[in-house]
Amino acid sequence: MADSRTFFIISVQVMSCGLTNTATGQHHLGQVTPSATHMSYTNVPTTTSNAGGGGGGGGTGGHHGGNQSITTHHGSNKKHKKPKVNKDGIPAPKRATTAYINFTQWYREELKKSGRPIPKIGEFGKECAGKWNSMNEEDKTPFINTAMKDRERYKKEMAVYKPARDANKPKRPGTAFMLFMADFRKEMAGKEPEGGVAALAKLGGERWRNMSEEEKRPYVEKQNEEKLRYEVNMEDYRRKSAGMTGGPSPKQARLSTEGSEVGSPGDSADSGCANNADHNQEQDGHQVLRNRQNVSTPSPATSSSSPQAQQNVSPGPLTAGSLPGQPSHQQANQTQQQQQPQQQQQQTASQQQNAQQTQSISNNNNNIPNNSMPSLPPLSTTMSLSHALSNHTSLMAGYSQHSFASNFGHPNAANVLAAGAAAAAAVANYNQAHSGNMTGSAPSYLPTGAGGSYSAQSHLPGHYSWN
DNA sequence: AGCACCTCGAAGACAGTAGT
DNA sequence: ACTACTGTCTTCGAGGTGCT
Known part of the structure; x- marks a missing residue:
């Protein structure tokens, strides 16, 4: 409080003399020379928090004890302003001090050291401005540097208080x-x-x-x-x-966590796929479909019309090998691979063998470039997925497994195919579901000896509408 | 799922504020 | 005094939340 009161002890005359004319004053307070500035640089407040804190030197705490006495002084009528907090109750950070503000703080300290009364705010401000404007860049540098540091501090605190919007996120359209x-x-x-x-x-x-x-x-x-x-x-x-x-969008993530966790190791893929051929799976399938449509909407150039594309489309899509085509799925695969050791502890030897087999199958089909999920064939007649999934409830499991493992790039494809017996069942079911059309030999993505046969031609003519 | 409700952000430039 | 930042004010719509 004593400090505060000194603000009111005004002696403009003394002030101006002391500041500009006296020999000693000149050293500290007269012309602000680089040397003088430099000399006092150690006293340049490092943060606002320290401002006016007297001997408070190094404190970095958020409490502004020094400031408070000052605030009390000229803010006596400035009732206790309710501290601003955000919706999480986090207090708003103190603003960063500018170089000029740092200078005034330093200047005030110098005045105090010199034992001269500090003029009242108006005079003091004019004095500071005069000095500040007469300083060159070099003189100002320490204050500028301090300001920059405090600005960083402010940014950090502000990022907690009010997280910055994602710079990459597109701006909302104007209404x-x-x-x-x-x-x-x-x-x-x-x-x-x-x-x-x-x-x-x-x-x-x-x-x-x-x-x-x-x-x-x-x-x-x-x-x-x-x-x-x-x-x-x-x-x-x-x-x-x-x-x-490496994961779905927040919304998708939410959907996933509410239902089955897409791509999580040990989910229904190996054994559960057949068992969980129910509503959940259908949802999952639709979600995958949506993702597929969203994630890799084929451009006209790359889509179905070219023979090459047709080839890729066919059972090919197929394939665990197509999975790396989608970044997120690729990561899902990687995750699976990373977690395989744990899983394998619980797997039988034959399962492990199948898993390895699948892995090699996957490797053999890695010729599909990234981000190039094979295109769907052109739509002419319609066959809804829901038809396939729900109208053949007894076959659904198999169909689903096939679908997820291949066409739709289900991240658990490896698991699906790794589940030896289940894979065989899948093929069997799939073949039944498409009975009469299954000719030729099983495509390479199906485990050897999986049984059944498969023809891309028989598969393709029925075009899908994704409803 | 669909509905109602709420919050926020989009633009502009300047006044007001914080800090001593 | 100076500097940097925030609030102002409008309407509309996106997006989130909570409820049925």
């Missing part, structure tokens, strides 16, 4: 009204109403409400365009995010 306002501001440039931005916004809102649908239409159309662009960008963003995290 029709926003687009209108852009024009409106141009129109009103130079003739803004009294009340500034707020008044202009009100005026804009009023104008907008009075506009006819016809007048609004261009903005609505533009809004729709922007929305489309936004959706495309968001799709891209989500895909990239999923790729980076």
